[in-house]
Amino acid sequence: MTADAFLFWFLAIVTLVSGLSVILNSNPIYSALCLAMTMVGVSALFVTLNAYFIAGVQLIVYAGAVMVLFVMVIMLFDLKKDLQTFARGMFTGGVKLASVGLIAGLVVGAIKSAELFTEKVADNPVTTGNGMESTKALGQILFTKYIFGFEALGVLLLVIAVGAVALARSKGGTHEQ
Amino acid sequence: MGMGKDIFEITVNGLKLVVIFLMMVQAVPILVWLERRGSAFIQNRLGPNRVGPLGLMQLLADAVKFLTKENFVPDTAKPLLYYAAPVFALIPGAVAFSAIPMSTPIQIGVFEMFGQSWGPYTFLVQGYDIGVGIVFILGVSSLAAYTLLMAGWGSGNKYSLMGALRASAQTISYELALGLSIVGVIMMYGTFNLTDMTMMQQGPLNFSFMGYTVSSPYLPNWGIFFQPLAALLFFTTTFAESNRLPFDLAEGESELVAGFHTEYGGFKFNMFFIGEYGHMMIASGLMALFFFGGFGIPFVSVVELQEWAAGVTATATGASALVAGLHFLSFMVKFSFFLWVFIWVRWTLPRFRYDQLMDFGWKTLLPWALANTILTAFIIYAASL
Amino acid sequence: MPLGGVIFIVIFIALFGAFLLWVASKTGGKPVYNTIKYEPYECGLPSVEKKDTKVSVKYYLTAILFILFDIEIIFMYPWAISFRDFISTGGGAFVFISMMVFIAIFIFGLFWEVKSKALEWD
Numbered sequence: 001m002t003a004d005a006f007l008f009w010f011l012a013i014v015t016l017v018s019g020l021s022v023i024l025n026s027n028p029i030y031s032a033l034c035l036a037m038t039m040v041g042v043s044a045l046f047v048t049l050n051a052y053f054i055a056g057v058q059l060i061v062y063a064g065a066v067m068v069l070f071v072m073v074i075m076l077f078d079l080k081k082d083l084q085t086f087a088r089g090m091f092t093g094g095v096k097l098a099s100v101g102l103i104a105g106l107v108v109g110a111i112k113s114a115e116l117f118t119e120k121v122a123d124n125p126v127t128t129g130n131g132m133e134s135t136k137a138l139g140q141i142l143f144t145k146y147i148f149g150f151e152a153l154g155v156l157l158l159v160i161a162v163g164a165v166a167l168a169r170s171k172g173g174t175h176e177q
Numbered sequence: 178m179g180m181g182k183d184i185f186e187i188t189v190n191g192l193k194l195v196v197i198f199l200m201m202v203q204a205v206p207i208l209v210w211l212e213r214r215g216s217a218f219i220q221n222r223l224g225p226n227r228v229g230p231l232g233l234m235q236l237l238a239d240a241v242k243f244l245t246k247e248n249f250v251p252d253t254a255k256p257l258l259y260y261a262a263p264v265f266a267l268i269p270g271a272v273a274f275s276a277i278p279m280s281t282p283i284q285i286g287v288f289e290m291f292g293q294s295w296g297p298y299t300f301l302v303q304g305y306d307i308g309v310g311i312v313f314i315l316g317v318s319s320l321a322a323y324t325l326l327m328a329g330w331g332s333g334n335k336y337s338l339m340g341a342l343r344a345s346a347q348t349i350s351y352e353l354a355l356g357l358s359i360v361g362v363i364m365m366y367g368t369f370n371l372t373d374m375t376m377m378q379q380g381p382l383n384f385s386f387m388g389y390t391v392s393s394p395y396l397p398n399w400g401i402f403f404q405p406l407a408a409l410l411f412f413t414t415t416f417a418e419s420n421r422l423p424f425d426l427a428e429g430e431s432e433l434v435a436g437f438h439t440e441y442g443g444f445k446f447n448m449f450f451i452g453e454y455g456h457m458m459i460a461s462g463l464m465a466l467f468f469f470g471g472f473g474i475p476f477v478s479v480v481e482l483q484e485w486a487a488g489v490t491a492t493a494t495g496a497s498a499l500v501a502g503l504h505f506l507s508f509m510v511k512f513s514f515f516l517w518v519f520i521w522v523r524w525t526l527p528r529f530r531y532d533q534l535m536d537f538g539w540k541t542l543l544p545w546a547l548a549n550t551i552l553t554a555f556i557i558y559a560a561s562l
Numbered sequence: 563m564p565l566g567g568v569i570f571i572v573i574f575i576a577l578f579g580a581f582l583l584w585v586a587s588k589t590g591g592k593p594v595y596n597t598i599k600y601e602p603y604e605c606g607l608p609s610v611e612k613k614d615t616k617v618s619v620k621y622y623l624t625a626i627l628f629i630l631f632d633i634e635i636i637f638m639y640p641w642a643i644s645f646r647d648f649i650s651t652g653g654g655a656f657v658f659i660s661m662m663v664f665i666a667i668f669i670f671g672l673f674w675e676v677k678s679k680a681l682e683w684d
Contacts (some may be wrong), residue, residue: 003566010569033327036323040320048565052309052313053312053639056309056313059313059319060312060315060319061632063319063320064319064320064632065349065625065632066629068326071323072342072345072622075341132308132369132370135643136644136647139644140647142640142641143640143641143653143660143661150660151663154634154663154664154667158671161674162671164626165627168622191567194570195571243586244585244589246586247592247594248590251600251603252600252602253602263583264575267579271571271575272571272572304571306564307564312639334603339617342621346625349624349625350628352628353628353635356635364643364646439603440603444582444586532682532683535683536681540681554661555658557645557646557649558649558658561650
């Protein structure tokens with residue numbers, strides 16, 4: 001086994017084990033911390049694909065921002081009661097099975113349709129370099145071909161910010177005035 | 178894996194990483210001593226001066242005291258997180274600091290060992306050269322928020338939890354201004370790579386603007402002259418990132434006992450301390466690197482120094498080692514200066530109130546960082562016309 | 563990128579830290595159990611069991627606004643790095659203006675949040 005293959009398998013196992021412990025842990029805080037570990041593992045897997053900037057973004061945005069929010073919010077609200085109401089019973093079991101089936105169908109469908117709708121460019125477009133070339137290529141394509149998507153994303157983020165503020169101020173929060 | 182092509186290179190690179198980590202850990206007691214003596218100097222006191230010359234043996238005495246403290250876990254704590262937090266506190270600082278270039282590489286020629294000839298090597302004076310250096314350092318140091326949350330929640334104490342929430346809210350708020358203040362720097366250098374940035378700051382001040390070339394032999398070609406606002410914003414936000422005064426709301430003693438490490442004592446507390454000083458070291462290293470020429474010696478370019486060293490020493494290995502040593506000294510001078518500024522500011526400014534802290538981050542630093550980005554983009558664009 | 567080195571140093575620090583904790587637990591004095599001593603620290607008062615600690619929703623709001631702005635800032639990085647390339651290939655004005663539009667949306671969002679007092683701590 002080459003060093004690269006060993007690294008890939010090591011990272012894949014770390015990522016999958018932490019991903020599994022997200023759903024097998026009954027304590028939401030440990031689950032959230034394991035999810036953060038999964039994000040870090042995915043970031044390292046991006047590095048093995050030579051996608052350095054994406055790996056950094058995965059680390060900054062997902063591991064450093066989104067998961068911090070999750071952990072903070074779970075720590076704020078004691079979720080023990082909700083856990084017990086949702087953990088047992090025939091109805092809950094049915095819902096669980098249905099959601100697993102739905103998600104599996106979505107994943108398979110996404111993989112199938114990805115083959116249908118995207119043209120395959122090359123097997124491995126970026127294999128060398130220290131990350132600068134691929135980041136510059138990303139910038140080139142983002143600010144020419146996908147410029148409208150980029151601007152629309154700015155508007156979308158603005159809408160999310162407004163929505164979050166509105167939700168936090170609505171009645172029933174912890175900060176009633 | 179990028180660690181080297183044979184067993185010798187891999188071993189040396191691995192040892193280098195360990196040495197850098199141990200250097201960071203060893204620097205902490207010295208900095209604590211410096212901080213105590215420095216604060217005494219600033220406040221017109223004496224400071225620790227009984228144990229050994231100038232109180233230097235105080236470091237050893239502290240270490241012994243930390244080791245003899247009993248191992249205490251409160252009843253309400255979650256043992257796994259309670260123990261994992263101090264260990265995790267060491268990781269982001271050391272991993273990020275290893276990516277900072279501290280000198281030019283050392284070239285080692287062909288030599289014989291164990292009846293075998295070992296090929297020429299190039300060893301970097303840094304843990305590893307990450308292509309996208311800044312993004313990596315930002316990403317890794319953003320993981321430090323987990324240390325706070327793990328410690329705060331794992332202690333099972335409400336002061337710890339409140340301290341952790343405050344600290345992480347503060348860290349993430351200032352991370353915005355931190356990330357944005359670097360955009361101007363990246364735009365100016367046009368690279369994420371930290372070594373390339375250093376190389377661009379060699380020699381005397383020299384730039385071209387709208388077709389004119391401006392140069393001054395009296396000033397070094399440092400980033401601070403191109404991005405003064407970014408330097409100020411960056412340095413301010415790193416104070417908040419490392420949870421130091423005037424931003425140490427996380428451990429506001431009068432309100433929260435000691436913040437997220439209320440329940441920690443002995444060596445576990447010491448490890449949080451190492452983590453905090455690790456953030457200071459990253460901040461000082463990056464400050465020197467972005468705005469003060471990194472390992473470069475003012476007015477002397479790397480090539481000039483290499484030519485001079487080749488005349489002084491006989492072998493190429495010796496010359497590259499001499500050049501690397503001089504650059505390392507230059508880096509250490511700048512690095513220590515910024516560490517001293519950290520201590521200086523701590524004993525000069527009072528603590529913010531929490532709403533002032535948040536206002537300062539969101540309503541002062543963030544708009545100014547945005548203004549700096551727009552201004553830099555405009556000037557770079559105008560200069561190219 | 564030397565990923566192997568990063569993983570190596572992370573594992574090394576984790577083991578080193580665990581070793582330090584183990585050494586400290588061996589050299590330290592024998593813990594003597596005492597119910598009051600092992601209570602969480604509460605400034606000397608009997609500790610109050612927290613059932614539902616009320617924490618300001620501002621923490622959540624700060625964190626979610628941080629994520630949104632962080633994503634916007636991350637998008638400036640590829641722009642900043644390829645800005646000089648765009649200028650040299652003649653697309654400078656277009657890229658400059660498109661980023662200014664993006665930053666204008668950013669500033670509008672920040673302005674709106676300051677105006678709506680979402681960032682006020684009291």
